[in-house]
Amino acid sequence: MYLLILTTLLAQTLGLTAPGVASDINAVNHVAANTLPFPSHQLFQFGQLGTWIENVAARSNGDLLFTLLQPTPQLYTLTAVQSNNPQATLLYTFPDMTGLLGITEVAPDIFVVAGGKFHGTADPIFGTFSLWQVSFADSHIPCKINCSPDNKQPSFKKLLDLPDHVYPNGLTSVPGRLGVILVTDSTGSLLRVDVNSNQVDTVAAVPEMVPVPGWPFLMGINGIKIYNGYVYWSNSFAATMYRMAIDKDGFPVPTSYSSSDTAMTTDPAASIPSFTPKVEASIDFTNVTVETVVFMPITFMDDFAISDDGTLWITTNPNNTVVAYNQDTAKSAVVAGEQTQEVMAGVNAAVFGRTATDSHILYVVTAGGLNSPVNGTFVEPAKVMAIDTSNAAAVGF
Ligand SMILES: *[C@@H]1O[C@H](CO)[C@@H](O)[C@H](O)[C@H]1NC(C)=O
Numbered sequence: 001m002y003l004l005i006l007t008t009l010l011a012q013t014l015g016l017t018a019p020g021v022a023s024d025i026n027a028v029n030h031v032a033a034n035t036l037p038f039p040s041h042q043l044f045q046f047g048q049l050g051t052w053i054e055n056v057a058a059r060s061n062g063d064l065l066f067t068l069l070q071p072t073p074q075l076y077t078l079t080a081v082q083s084n085n086p087q088a089t090l091l092y093t094f095p096d097m098t099g100l101l102g103i104t105e106v107a108p109d110i111f112v113v114a115g116g117k118f119h120g121t122a123d124p125i126f127g128t129f130s131l132w133q134v135s136f137a138d139s140h141i142p143c144k145i146n147c148s149p150d151n152k153q154p155s156f157k158k159l160l161d162l163p164d165h166v167y168p169n170g171l172t173s174v175p176g177r178l179g180v181i182l183v184t185d186s187t188g189s190l191l192r193v194d195v196n197s198n199q200v201d202t203v204a205a206v207p208e209m210v211p212v213p214g215w216p217f218l219m220g221i222n223g224i225k226i227y228n229g230y231v232y233w234s235n236s237f238a239a240t241m242y243r244m245a246i247d248k249d250g251f252p253v254p255t256s257y258s259s260s261d262t263a264m265t266t267d268p269a270a271s272i273p274s275f276t277p278k279v280e281a282s283i284d285f286t287n288v289t290v291e292t293v294v295f296m297p298i299t300f301m302d303d304f305a306i307s308d309d310g311t312l313w314i315t316t317n318p319n320n321t322v323v324a325y326n327q328d329t330a331k332s333a334v335v336a337g338e339q340t341q342e343v344m345a346g347v348n349a350a351v352f353g354r355t356a357t358d359s360h361i362l363y364v365v366t367a368g369g370l371n372s373p374v375n376g377t378f379v380e381p382a383k384v385m386a387i388d389t390s391n392a393a394a395v396g397f
């Protein structure tokens with residue numbers, strides 16, 4: 001409630017033209033009523049209620065991979081994505097977990113997935129998380145059912161446990177550094193993991209990553225992407241996108257390091273009594289500059305995609321919409337879904353297609369309103385949707 005009031009006040013105080021504040025979402029929507037929302041269609045929906053797709057990745061061959069958070073920790077592939085009859089196939093059920101979270105490609109056709117145990121929705125069990133490798137590159141196992149065009153099934157192996165972390169959630173790969181990823185810990189920090197050596201460093205823990213107090217879920221820094229030398233992250237209940245400059249190895253800049261461990265000066269996890277995060281590399285946070293990219297008048301900012309021109313394509317989960325934000329013009333618009341409609345019910349992650357014929361398609365996955373029913377009552381099985389952004393330029397994206 002506090003944040004909602006603050007949100008409204010901020011939007012009013014800062015006004016419609018303030019850069020970095022997407023308070024003109026509806027205005028843009030109105031002006032471009034002939035082209036918005038963009039056309040979308042359903043590619044796949046589970047047959048059962050209680051399903052929550054959490055994240056999605058696109059393979060270079062055009063297939064999609066998606067992770068299931070509830071009710072089981074499973075990885076699926078969606079093949080024939082651009083046909084009239086896409087096929088979903090279960091690839092693997094992960095052991096010793098209750099749910100999967102983020103996924104990122106770390107080398108050609110090799111992915112890393114995070115997962116762990118939860119007491120309940122967004123209620124992770126400390127120290128139960130691990131990172132797994134899913135490789136289509138080293139696989140020689142012939143496919144038997146619903147095969148993708150390359151006729152191979154991936155191999156799976158656990159890379160490492162993350163016993164010292166609470167909520168490893170979003171994953172993204174550092175460009176040009178095979179096997180180096182940045183991982184959001186939604187309780188308030190940013191990890192850098194090199195899966196070649198299994199080295200894990202907490203490389204940032206700043207107030208902009210900390211969960212906003214007063215909400216039922218400990219969910220601060222969540223979605224993550226790297227674009228043009230910056231790491232971008234959503235702080236979900238702050239409804240704000242932030243960014244920070246990183247170097248070519250994925251470390252925040254400017255920073256300074258020493259060999260000794262240094263406890264953080266801020267306390268991002270004050271609301272988690274048993275947890276005191278530590279920064280492995282000693283980083284001078286006073287010299288790390290966090291920029292606010294955009295604040296949105298929504299309740300929750302979930303995962304997002306960034307297109308080549310820097311436009312952010314943000315999913316809003318309980319607000320049942322996908323919102324685009326052009327960083328150059330500060331223009332924003334709801335491009336899919338509506339608060340009271342089921343079309344994007346619980347939409348929570350997005351990725352652009354990677355082939356010549358679908359690079360304009362934004363693939364999104366949903367939780368079906370599981371945690372926040374549409375109109376307070378409507379829940380549906382999780383699904384995968386395709387949003388056609390061909391008209392993006394016409395409406396300023
Ligand atoms: C941080 O920046 C200040 C001002 O530029 C500089 O004087 C200081 O040496 C920097 N600290 C570190 C540890 O690099």
Ligand SMILES: *[C@@H]1O[C@H](CO)[C@@H](O)[C@H](O)[C@H]1NC(C)=O
Nearest residue numbers: 297298299300318319339372
């Ligand atoms: C976003 O969704 C929440 C949960 O359904 C709702 O309470 C809130 O009013 C919505 N906010 C906006 C700005 O639509």
Ligand SMILES: *[C@@H]1O[C@H](CO)[C@@H](O)[C@H](O)[C@H]1NC(C)=O
Nearest residue numbers: 339340341342343374375378
């Ligand atoms: C939510 O309520 C609105 C207004 O009554 C209605 O138009 C809409 O169809 C409802 N949505 C769902 C998913 O039932």
